[in-house]
Amino acid sequence: MDSLRCVLLVLCFQNYWNWLQTLEEVALRFVVLADWGGVPFPPYYTPHEEAVAAEVDRLAQTGGVDFILSLGDHFYFSGVKNAEDPRFKHTFERVFSQPSLLDIPWYLIAGNHDHKGNISAQMAYSDTSHRWNYPGLYYDLQFTAPHTNVSLSILMIDTVVLCGNTDDQTQPSGPENPRDAEQHWNWIRSKLASSKSDYVVVAGHYPVWSIGNHGPTSCLVDRLRPLLKKYRVTVYLCGHDHNLQFIREDDGSSYVVSGSGAVSDPATTHRNSVPLSWQLYSSPVNHTAGGLTYLQVNEHQMTVTFKQTDGKCVYQAELPARQHV
Ligand SMILES: *[C@@H]1O[C@H](CO)[C@@H](O)[C@H](O)[C@H]1NC(C)=O
Ligand SMILES: *[C@@H]1O[C@H](CO)[C@@H](O)[C@H](O)[C@H]1NC(C)=O
Numbered sequence: 001m002d003s004l005r006c007v008l009l010v011l012c013f014q015n016y017w018n019w020l021q022t023l024e025e026v027a028l029r030f031v032v033l034a035d036w037g038g039v040p041f042p043p044y045y046t047p048h049e050e051a052v053a054a055e056v057d058r059l060a061q062t063g064g065v066d067f068i069l070s071l072g073d074h075f076y077f078s079g080v081k082n083a084e085d086p087r088f089k090h091t092f093e094r095v096f097s098q099p100s101l102l103d104i105p106w107y108l109i110a111g112n113h114d115h116k117g118n119i120s121a122q123m124a125y126s127d128t129s130h131r132w133n134y135p136g137l138y139y140d141l142q143f144t145a146p147h148t149n150v151s152l153s154i155l156m157i158d159t160v161v162l163c164g165n166t167d168d169q170t171q172p173s174g175p176e177n178p179r180d181a182e183q184h185w186n187w188i189r190s191k192l193a194s195s196k197s198d199y200v201v202v203a204g205h206y207p208v209w210s211i212g213n214h215g216p217t218s219c220l221v222d223r224l225r226p227l228l229k230k231y232r233v234t235v236y237l238c239g240h241d242h243n244l245q246f247i248r249e250d251d252g253s254s255y256v257v258s259g260s261g262a263v264s265d266p267a268t269t270h271r272n273s274v275p276l277s278w279q280l281y282s283s284p285v286n287h288t289a290g291g292l293t294y295l296q297v298n299e300h301q302m303t304v305t306f307k308q309t310d311g312k313c314v315y316q317a318e319l320p321a322r323q324h325v
């Protein structure tokens with residue numbers, strides 16, 4: 001009798017568990033990281049980077065993580081030399097090493113520091129690591145939320161190709177190869193014009209808007225921002241400034257900065273470069289610590305959650321699906 005009850009209980013629990021899992025799978029869930037590239041001397045990572053990895057592990061084991069977007073500056077200060085560079089081990093593999101993370105795909109695009117080294121080597125590393133996906137300087141990703149028809153397009157763009165490199169404190173100096181830059185702008189325009197997805201995300205390294213040390217990138221304010229509005233992009237994601245920010249313009253266009261992968265920078269240098277009413281949250285102004293951004297997508301909305309490395313949710317925003325015309 002007791003053993004029968006036990007079997008029934010197990011069956012029941014199994015069904016309940018399956019049902020819970022189905023509910024969870026109805027959302028697509030991903031983490032946005034940038035600027036986690038450690039330091040160029042032993043131990044080649046920072047304590048903050050380790051804490052970020054621990055928080056991604058926690059999310060993978062609780063809410064679930066389907067993939068990770070990594071938006072540049074993977075290796076401070078000058079990228080890697082070749083695909084065998086030990087920095088892949090020291091700054092990436094040994095830090096994001098928790099068992100729950102080993103099968104989660106990373107999709108990467110380069111930052112200004114990566115471009116100071118060998119970008120082909122970062123792409124070539126895709127053949128060495130099954131979780132490292134960097135197929136080209138820029139590319140797009142298509143996802144469908146499990147058990148739904150809810151579609152998400154992500155344009156991974158290279159803002160250094162578009163705007164040029166920087167010596168860290170200044171605005172990017174203009175594209176190194178203007179023809180490549182124009183080709184990239186045309187690619188962005190045509191991808192956005194043809195997308196019918198319920199959610200469209202554009203992700204690059206430099207910010208459009210930011211209140212931090214680097215501030216807004218005029219090249220992107222001038223040329224990318226009008227495209228984001230025209231094609232009703234759900235959100236622009238970036239790094240470069242080493243903090244967390246959520247900025248929303250009066251017309252609803254939304255901007256996330258998630259660049260505190262290696263450090264948490266308290267600077268508010270460009271607080272006056274962004275209209276105050278658009279600054280809904282930032283880790284320095286709101287006196288919270290940096291960490292990561294976690295996005296969940298279902299048929300009703302995209303939920304953007306900013307998390308400190310101790311797992312605390314410090315800000316949350318909900319973004320609607322694009323209106324279908
Ligand atoms: C860049 O990395 C690739 C892949 O490891 C290598 O074949 C190439 O020689 C490297 N380029 C330079 C300039 O070192
Ligand atoms: C997805 O779309 C197909 C074709 O329009 C439809 O048959 C199906 O029921 C939809 N599935 C869900 C979960 O909405």
Ligand SMILES: *[C@@H]1O[C@H](CO)[C@@H](O)[C@H](O)[C@H]1NC(C)=O
Pocket residue numbers: 279280281282285286314315
């Ligand atoms: C963050 O700080 C700004 C400016 O002080 C304030 O207006 C806003 O309400 C704060 N937001 C949160 C989420 O604490």
